Amino acid sequence: MRDLLLILIPFAGAAAALAWQGERSRPYLLPATSLLHTALALWLLFDPPVVGPGAWFGFDPLARAMLPAVSILFLVCSFYCVPYLRTCISRPNRIFVALLLAMLGLMSAAHEARHLGLLWIATEALTFAAVPIVHFAGTPRAFEATWKYLLIGGTGIALSLLGSFCLGYASLSGGGTGDLTFTALVAQGGSLSGPWVVIAWVFLLAGYGTKMGLAPMHTWKPDVYGEAPGVMGAILAGGVTTVAFTALLRVRAVVDAAGESAMASRTLMAIGLFSMLVAALFLLGTRDFKRMLAYSSVEHMGILVIATALGKVGVWAALFHVWNNSFTKGTLFMSAGNIRRAAGAHTVDEVSGMSAITPRSAAIFVTAMLAVTACPPFGPFFSELLIVRTAFATNHLAGAAIFLGCLLFAFFGMTRLVFAVVDGKPRPAAVQGRKRFAETAGVVLPPLVLLVLSLWLGLATPQVLRDSWTAAAEQIFPGP
Amino acid sequence: MSGTVNLLIGIAMGLNLMALGSSRLPSVIRAVAVQGVVLGLIPLLLNQGFEWMVILMAVGTVFLKGFVIPHLLRRAMRAANIDREIDPIVGYVPSLLLGAAGAIVAVAVTYRLPLLPEHSHTLLVPGSLATIFTGFILLICRVKAISQVCGYLILENGIYLFGLLLIHATPLLVESGILLDLAVGVFVIGIIADRIQRAFDSLDTRKLTVLRE
Numbered sequence: 001m002r003d004l005l006l007i008l009i010p011f012a013g014a015a016a017a018l019a020w021q022g023e024r025s026r027p028y029l030l031p032a033t034s035l036l037h038t039a040l041a042l043w044l045l046f047d048p049p050v051v052g053p054g055a056w057f058g059f060d061p062l063a064r065a066m067l068p069a070v071s072i073l074f075l076v077c078s079f080y081c082v083p084y085l086r087t088c089i090s091r092p093n094r095i096f097v098a099l100l101l102a103m104l105g106l107m108s109a110a111h112e113a114r115h116l117g118l119l120w121i122a123t124e125a126l127t128f129a130a131v132p133i134v135h136f137a138g139t140p141r142a143f144e145a146t147w148k149y150l151l152i153g154g155t156g157i158a159l160s161l162l163g164s165f166c167l168g169y170a171s172l173s174g175g176g177t178g179d180l181t182f183t184a185l186v187a188q189g190g191s192l193s194g195p196w197v198v199i200a201w202v203f204l205l206a207g208y209g210t211k212m213g214l215a216p217m218h219t220w221k222p223d224v225y226g227e228a229p230g231v232m233g234a235i236l237a238g239g240v241t242t243v244a245f246t247a248l249l250r251v252r253a254v255v256d257a258a259g260e261s262a263m264a265s266r267t268l269m270a271i272g273l274f275s276m277l278v279a280a281l282f283l284l285g286t287r288d289f290k291r292m293l294a295y296s297s298v299e300h301m302g303i304l305v306i307a308t309a310l311g312k313v314g315v316w317a318a319l320f321h322v323w324n325n326s327f328t329k330g331t332l333f334m335s336a337g338n339i340r341r342a343a344g345a346h347t348v349d350e351v352s353g354m355s356a357i358t359p360r361s362a363a364i365f366v367t368a369m370l371a372v373t374a375c376p377p378f379g380p381f382f383s384e385l386l387i388v389r390t391a392f393a394t395n396h397l398a399g400a401a402i403f404l405g406c407l408l409f410a411f412f413g414m415t416r417l418v419f420a421v422v423d424g425k426p427r428p429a430a431v432q433g434r435k436r437f438a439e440t441a442g443v444v445l446p447p448l449v450l451l452v453l454s455l456w457l458g459l460a461t462p463q464v465l466r467d468s469w470t471a472a473a474e475q476i477f478p479g480p
Numbered sequence: 481m482s483g484t485v486n487l488l489i490g491i492a493m494g495l496n497l498m499a500l501g502s503s504r505l506p507s508v509i510r511a512v513a514v515q516g517v518v519l520g521l522i523p524l525l526l527n528q529g530f531e532w533m534v535i536l537m538a539v540g541t542v543f544l545k546g547f548v549i550p551h552l553l554r555r556a557m558r559a560a561n562i563d564r565e566i567d568p569i570v571g572y573v574p575s576l577l578l579g580a581a582g583a584i585v586a587v588a589v590t591y592r593l594p595l596l597p598e599h600s601h602t603l604l605v606p607g608s609l610a611t612i613f614t615g616f617i618l619l620i621c622r623v624k625a626i627s628q629v630c631g632y633l634i635l636e637n638g639i640y641l642f643g644l645l646l647i648h649a650t651p652l653l654v655e656s657g658i659l660l661d662l663a664v665g666v667f668v669i670g671i672i673a674d675r676i677q678r679a680f681d682s683l684d685t686r687k688l689t690v691l692r693e
Contacts, residue, residue, distance in 0.1 A: 117654035124661045128668045135672075140679040144688040147625070147676055150669050154632055155619065157665075161658065162612070162639045168646045173596050178649025195594055223691040 002040060003049055003059035003112055006067070009036050010105035017098040026097050027085040030078035033101055034071070037108070041071040046464060053183045057112045065465075065472035066246055067111040069323040070239040072453070073330045074104050076446045077231045080334050083442035084231060087341075095132050103129050103235065110243040116164045116180040119247055123211060124157045126240060134228045145220075145227035152210060152220040160207025160247075163200045167254065170196035182250050189257035197258040204251050205267060211244035214271050214305065215278035218298045222286075225294035226346065230337020233290070237297040237333065238326035245304055245322065249315070252308060253476045268309035269399055275302030276406035283413030288347045290340065292417050293332055296372060299410050300325045306403060307387045310394055312477040317386040319469040320461070324379035327454040331368040334447040335361045339421065342437040343430040348417060353426035357434055360444045362422045364451060369418045371454050373411040379457035482602055485525050488518050489607035489641070493583055496614040499634060501576040505563050505626055509553050512630045512637075515611075516545025519637055526647055537656050541640075544663045549633065552670040557626055560677045570621035582613035604645060611638030625673040625683040632669065636662050 013033030020026045044059050045068045051058030059067070081100070085093045103126060110122035134149055135142040164180065171185060172178040173193040179185070185192070210217040225233045255264045279299035286292050300321070307318035336346075338361035343351040355362040371378035374385075384407070391400035457465075492515050499511040520541035527534050557563060570578070586609035595605060615635025619628055643650075643658070677683050 115654065117650060117658060121654070121657045121661050124665065128661075128665055131668050131672065135675070141690055143672065143676050143679045144691055146672055147685065147688060148691070150672055151619070151628060151632070154665055154669065155635070158632075158635055158639055162642060165639070165643050165646055168649060172646065172649055173594055178646050180650065180654070193594055226691065 002044055003051070003063075004057060006037065006040055006044070006059070006108040007057065007105050007112065009033060009040065010101045010103075010108065014098045014101035014105065017101055018094065020094070020097075023089065023093065024086070026093060027082045029097055030081050030100060031075070034075040034078040034104060037104060038068075038071045038075045041068045044068075045468060048468075051114075054181060056115045056118055056181065057109065058114055059112055060114065061468065061471035061475045062246060062249060063111045065319045065468045066242055066322055067108060069326045070107055070111070070242055071104075073238045073326045073450070074107075074235060076330060076450050077234050077334070080231050080443060080446040083440060084229065084337075087437075091136070091138070096136060099129050099133055100235075103133075103239075107239050107243055111246050114182050114250075116167060116182065116185070116251075119250070120157075120161055120164050123160070123208070123243060123247065126243060127153050127157055127211070130232070130236065130240070133232050134224055136229055136232070137227065139227070142227045145223040149220045149224045152217070156207050156210025156217060158207070159203045159210070163203030163205075163207055163251075166196050166200035166203060167192075167251070169193075170200055170258070182254060185254045186257040190259050192254075192258040194258065194260065197255055197260055198263065201251070201255050201260065201264060201267070205248065205271065208244040208247045208251075209271065209305075212241045212248070212301045212304075213275075213294075213298050214301050215275040215298060218275065218278070218294075218301075221298060222282075222288075222291040222294040225297070225333075226288055226291045230290075230333045230340065233293060233337075234330040234333035237293070237329040241297065241301055242322055242326065245301070245318075248305070249308065249476050256477065265309040265311075268305045269396070272302040272304075272306035272309065273399060273402050273406075275299065275305070276403065276410075280406040280409035280413065283410050284416075286413075286417070287349060289351070289417050289421050290336055290346045292414060293329070293336060296332070296410065296414065297325075297329060299406065300329075300372075302406075303384065303387065303403075306399065307390070310387070310390045310396065312473050313390045313393075314387065315473040315476050316469050317383050317390060319472055320386065320457075320465075321380065321383035323457055323465070324383050324454060327450045327457065328368055328372040328378070328380060330450040331364060331447040331454065332372060334443070334450075335365040335368060338437070338439065338443050338447075339365060342434065342439075343427070344436075345429070348420040350427065351421050351430065352424035353422075354430065355422045356426050357430050358437070358439050360439050361447070364444070364447050366418055366422055368447070368451055368454075369414050371451065373414055374407060377455065377458045379454045379461075382458050382461070485522055486603045488522055488525075489603040492518050492637070492641070493603070493607055493610055496583070496611055496634065497576060497579055499630060500579040500614060500617060501572050503565055503572055505557055505565060505624070506554070508565075508627060508630050509550050509557070512553075512633050513546050513550035515634065515637055516549070517542050519641060520545060522641075522644060523647060526644060533656070537659060540656075541659060545633070545637075549663075549666050549670065552667070553626055553629060556670060556674050556677065556683070559674065560626075560683045562624065562626075562683060565622055565624050565627050568622050568627075570617070575617050575621055578617055579610075579614050582617075583610040586610040586613065599645060604641060608638045608641035611635075611641060614638070623684055623686050625676060625685055628685065629666065629669050629673060633666060636666070 113119035618631025
């Protein structure tokens with residue numbers, strides 16, 4: 001029951017937002033609802049419920065290992081939304097608040113979905129719920145980004161539906177009932193029809209990979225992250241991608257049970273390395289610091305799937321990295337959003353010297369950049385270190401070498417851009433912007449909190465999280 | 481019964497070619513609408529019993545795909561004052577040939593797929609593959625937003641056709657959820673196409689080139 005409440009509470013909040021009349025007081029529904037959600041998610045983290053084998057939704061080990069991270073990210077973002085929506089009070093925020101809360105509910109549903117069809121329904125609804133928030137700015141650029149998001153995202157989602165059907169057919173033609181719950185599919189295991197499992201894997205990887213933003217299906221990402229409000233970028237990069245990653249992990253467990261584990265690992269490794277390579281190259285070239293965050297996200301999605309290709313220890317490291325990715329991406333997007341609003345632009349050609357205009361956001365931005373490029377002692381350093389060590393231990397020498405090379409190039413690319421934005425002489429437009437945008441506690445504290453959390457994960461990873469990742473890795477790779 | 485189903489799928493495959501070969505947007509929209517209706521009827525034929533959920537689903541599909549969405553597209557088309565797809569990326573005759581070749585390949589591929597005996601003599605799988613392929617051609621090779629939406633609809637029709645293989649296995653609740661989601665998706669895309677028309681004063685997606693490296 002508690003696990004269903006995780007889904008229902010945000011929807012109740014969304015309904016309340018739709019009915020709420022006060023334009024100024026409505027944004028407070030966001031932190032109020034997500035406080036409840038996070039409290040419940042943490043309670044479930046410490047005291048996991050028993051999930052019935054046939055349940056369609058359930059807070060199983062995999063959901064337990066990921067959903068709290070998304071919930072915490074959303075909570076912090078929702079506090080950031082209150083001052084953000086106050087600055088754009090001229091635009092009605094009813095749809096924004098309601099859909100953001102609905103997204104939280106759908107993210108919870110997708111993490112908890114133990115049925116392939118329901119997982120797909122939640123992911124697709126999540127994709128479409130994000131649309132009005134992506135073009136919240138209402139500019140032609142925002143509509144262009146939305147169009148690309150819809151067409152590429154929609155096609156990806158269609159492919160994952162096709163993949164889901166293929167997996168169902170694999171069950172049917174293997175003599176099963178076509179039951180699409182993951183438990184039933186894993187239980188059927190070796191008797192699933194091999195060719196259909198392979199076809200399903202290809203479509204599901206392409207489909208959910210599009211949602212994650214793996215190269216070459218990542219092309220919507222820079223446009224959307226560049227044009228959407230910063231807080232939306234944080235939720236897309238830290239929450240929605242996590243949903244797609246959960247889906248891939250669940251499907252991977254089925255593919256392994258069907259005896260196609262080697263094929264799955266090879267494809268994940270290839271697509272992961274390709275994503276990192278593409279991201280590193282574009283990070284060296286881009287001049288827009290919000291698009292930079294998108295390429296960084298592509299890079300980290302690559303890291304996640306590479307880790308998944310490395311077996312049980314790899315999955316453990318990937319789950320650790322999910323938490324790190326959520327927190328560092330949240331910090332980066334919110335601090336970048338502050339800088340962008342103060343500067344009124346988001347390319348290095350128009351923005352410089354922001355350490356003089358927005359000193360606090362600039363400091364957070366630089367520190368978060370160091371965190372996300374895996375500088376110790378932040379969390380990402382430890383998760384990526386574990387991934388590299390696992391790669392060496394499992395004899396993926398070439399893969400590990402490319403991985404490290406890409407990390408280095410990504411570091412070059414990001415430092416180049418971040419310091420160009422922060423250092424130097426402020427532009428006249430930004431100096432005037434000082435009046436337009438004030439660095440209040442409401443916009444500085446949320447990214448700072450996430451940054452501190454990321455540091456805490458690195459310095460002292462809580463034992464309960466370690467246990468939850470172990471349990472989840474055990475769920476994906478049962479046995480030794 | 482399987483003969484009627486095959487006939488309907490055959491009609492749907494013919495409509496694919498119509499959508500590919502026509503330069504006039506109203507006929508592309510009409511092809512998509514008729515295809516939606518034709519495919520919406522198939523679940524009624526596949527089900528031996530008389531289940532009200534199946535009927536409800538079929539009525540819903542036919543209504544949405546055959547009437548609501550085409551109406552939306554026609555309205556957008558009139559608002560934008562266009563009725564032709566001018567110089568597409570790949571011409572009509574080449575895309576028609578491509579679509580026909582795709583249909584042949586789909587049939588050939590189906591023979592190699594390990595299908596259950598009850599499915600190996602229907603056109604479900606080749607029809608679905610050919611329709612998906614047609615959808616992709618339209619999505620990639622056309623430049624008007626409305627044509628791309630039509631491509632997306634055809635792509636979804638193809639996947640829907642494939643899903644009919646599982647009609648007896650998937651709970652109807654899930655199936656109707658999937659359908660509802662697809663409808664919402666197309667609805668959202670239609671609205672955004674409308675907004676693009678207002679923001680750019682055109683439905684030519686080639687004008688959407690501000691965002692790039």
